Amino acid sequence: MDGNPESAGALRAAFINGATTATAICEAVLARIAAQNHGLGAMLAVDDAAVLRRAATLDGLADRRLAGPLAAVPVAVKDNICTAGLTTTAGSRALANFVPPYNATAVERLERAGAIIVGKTNCDEFAMGSSSEHSAFGPVRNPWDYDRTPGGSSGGSAAAVAAGLVPVALGSDTGGSVRQPAALCGCVGVRPTYGRVSRHGLLAFASSLDQIGPLTMTVCDAAALLRTIAGPDASDATTSAAAVPDWEAELGGDLRGCRIGFPSHLLERGVDAEVARAVELAMEVLASRGAEIRDIRLAHADLAVPVYYLVATAEASSNLARYDGVRYGHRAPGADALREMYDRSRSEGFGAEVKRRIMLGTFVLSAGYYDAYYVKAQEARAHIGAGYMSALAEVDCIALPTSPTAAFPLGERLQDPVAMYLSDVFTVGASLAGLPALSIPCGMTGGGLPIGLQLIGRPFDEATIFRAAEAYERDAGHWRLKPSGARHRSGA
Amino acid sequence: MPAEREDFPIARVAALARLRLSPAEAALYQAQLAQVLAFVRQVTAATFGSAADRRAADREPGIERPDAVRPSLPADAALANAPDASRTPRLVRVPKVIG
Numbered sequence: 001m002d003g004n005p006e007s008a009g010a011l012r013a014a015f016i017n018g019a020t021t022a023t024a025i026c027e028a029v030l031a032r033i034a035a036q037n038h039g040l041g042a043m044l045a046v047d048d049a050a051v052l053r054r055a056a057t058l059d060g061l062a063d064r065r066l067a068g069p070l071a072a073v074p075v076a077v078k079d080n081i082c083t084a085g086l087t088t089t090a091g092s093r094a095l096a097n098f099v100p101p102y103n104a105t106a107v108e109r110l111e112r113a114g115a116i117i118v119g120k121t122n123c124d125e126f127a128m129g130s131s132s133e134h135s136a137f138g139p140v141r142n143p144w145d146y147d148r149t150p151g152g153s154s155g156g157s158a159a160a161v162a163a164g165l166v167p168v169a170l171g172s173d174t175g176g177s178v179r180q181p182a183a184l185c186g187c188v189g190v191r192p193t194y195g196r197v198s199r200h201g202l203l204a205f206a207s208s209l210d211q212i213g214p215l216t217m218t219v220c221d222a223a224a225l226l227r228t229i230a231g232p233d234a235s236d237a238t239t240s241a242a243a244v245p246d247w248e249a250e251l252g253g254d255l256r257g258c259r260i261g262f263p264s265h266l267l268e269r270g271v272d273a274e275v276a277r278a279v280e281l282a283m284e285v286l287a288s289r290g291a292e293i294r295d296i297r298l299a300h301a302d303l304a305v306p307v308y309y310l311v312a313t314a315e316a317s318s319n320l321a322r323y324d325g326v327r328y329g330h331r332a333p334g335a336d337a338l339r340e341m342y343d344r345s346r347s348e349g350f351g352a353e354v355k356r357r358i359m360l361g362t363f364v365l366s367a368g369y370y371d372a373y374y375v376k377a378q379e380a381r382a383h384i385g386a387g388y389m390s391a392l393a394e395v396d397c398i399a400l401p402t403s404p405t406a407a408f409p410l411g412e413r414l415q416d417p418v419a420m421y422l423s424d425v426f427t428v429g430a431s432l433a434g435l436p437a438l439s440i441p442c443g444m445t446g447g448g449l450p451i452g453l454q455l456i457g458r459p460f461d462e463a464t465i466f467r468a469a470e471a472y473e474r475d476a477g478h479w480r481l482k483p484s485g486a487r488h489r490s491g492a
Numbered sequence: 493m494p495a496e497r498e499d500f501p502i503a504r505v506a507a508l509a510r511l512r513l514s515p516a517e518a519a520l521y522q523a524q525l526a527q528v529l530a531f532v533r534q535v536t537a538a539t540f541g542s543a544a545d546r547r548a549a550d551r552e553p554g555i556e557r558p559d560a561v562r563p564s565l566p567a568d569a570a571l572a573n574a575p576d577a578s579r580t581p582r583l584v585r586v587p588k589v590i591g
């Protein structure tokens with residue numbers, strides 16, 4: 001247990017021992033959403049009646065201990081993850097009225113574990129963005145400063161957790177879309193190893209990179225949520241058969257024998273001074289817990305952002321070809337011919353950033369450019385991965401800032417795609433290498449904005465980054481800090 | 493190897509991507525994507541080192557599952573989201589394909 005009275009673990013314990021009911025927990029959550037979401041823009045679909053029906057079912061169980069490891073825990077789900085019967089838009093006009101006929105495997109597993117899906121969270125359209133401004137349904141605002149971005153693309157999930165609307169949420173991380181918003185909102189965000197969590201029911205953006213991951217206020221909650229959704233799935237051939245450990249059971253120790261690599265050369269330019277200082281101080285805290293901090297170099301790290309935007313956009317251009325207005329999604333009215341319907345449906349359905357990425361991806365896959373851009377990017381991707389694996393042969397995990405800056409003002413980077421893409425400079429490397437990584441709060445700027453520390457582990461060794469993060473969190477306890485915009489937090 | 497400086501071929505790419513752009517959109521995206529292309533071009537110029545690194549690049553295994561018939565989405569559930577569907581027979585309607 002992490003000591004946080006508002007954590008998922010604490011809520012479950014209160015439900016199991018009869019101190020509260022699932023209905024009371026959900027009524028408090030729904031009240032907070034009603035009170036705060038208008039300003040935050042974090043939540044999209046919320047079906048109050050369905051939430052309360054599910055809560056009543058749990059309350060009616062003869063033995064609450066059998067309700068599951070996440071019994072009565074309210075969970076918000078990013079709107080690019082399918083929820084049966086509940087609108088799933090991916091932040092796009094193209095899917096404004098799409099109601100999935102099935103649950104994503106991750107959602108199915110949450111419900112089987114006793115969790116209550118309270119609603120869907122706003123995000124950049126099809127998870128393409130680093131600011132949650134590219135949503136057809138309006139931007140998400142940062143609960144620490146409503147004039148700033150919560151990060152993206154899982155900005156709605158991060159803002160909902162940081163503002164205390166829900167204790168935990170699911171996001172998806174392609175190039176940093178769980179970790180970066182977690183850093184900018186002051187919560188914990190985990191990108192699992194590629195293959196750890198099923199992508200079945202996750203609307204595809206870049207299939208070789210996409211992973212579903214938890215956003216929470218504590219490391220223990222993140223470990224519990226990930227353990228619930230992880231594991232092989234016959235509906236996703238890329239899931240691994242690797243055993244899913246009981247990560248929570250391994251928390252609580254010191255870090256003696258743990259070697260943490262710190263590539264300080266990557267902080268020499270383009271990193272805000274307050275962010276660099278906070279991360280350096282975090283290294284001192286980790287050392288005081290027994291970790292050995294080693295200065296390392298990551299080969300080809302400077303190529304990670306351009307390689308990511310070549311690989312991810314190529315995959316996006318292919319994945320989003322399915323949105324043609326035929327079987328589901330937006331269809332432009334009045335088209336006389338099929339080709340006209342395709343073109344108009346896609347042009348009306350997609351927003352600017354999605355169009356940009358589809359066109360870049362189409363270009364790099366097109367005749368005459370494929371070898372020079374896409375094939376070369378795949379080669380570079382493998383070398384970036386080899387650079388990480390070489391470093392991880394010498395250390396047990398790698399520490400970096402999650403984001404080079406704290407939350408930036410809304411609108412600041414909207415017209416400058418390259419500036420926006422550079423928000424991901426520290427997160428895309430682990431994505432390209434398929435490595436597990438998490439972000440944990442590690443301090444605040446002088447202006448009162450959260451800063452995130454990223455820990456990157458070896459494939460399928462989430463255990464090490466959970467242990468290191470929890471050892472850091474134990475005394476730092478950044479979950480105790482509440483954003484000024486978070487009201488009515490004590491309702492549950 | 494692409495030319496050192498090149499404009500983004502916006503009209504050709506938009507057509508391939510099945511997107512219709514207004515003249516103003518085409519001008520904006522062309523400028524922005526030319527900027528992005530200049531940024532990502534550092535990858536095309538990169539050189540990589542050892543044979544060991546190259547072997548690491550080649551080790552991605554293929555992932556396949558048995559090619560077997562499995563239960564799928566019921567037709568009615570699949571048609572529920574169709575913009576224009578016929579329940580009997582159960583089909584998705586589209587504009588004419590051949591004039």
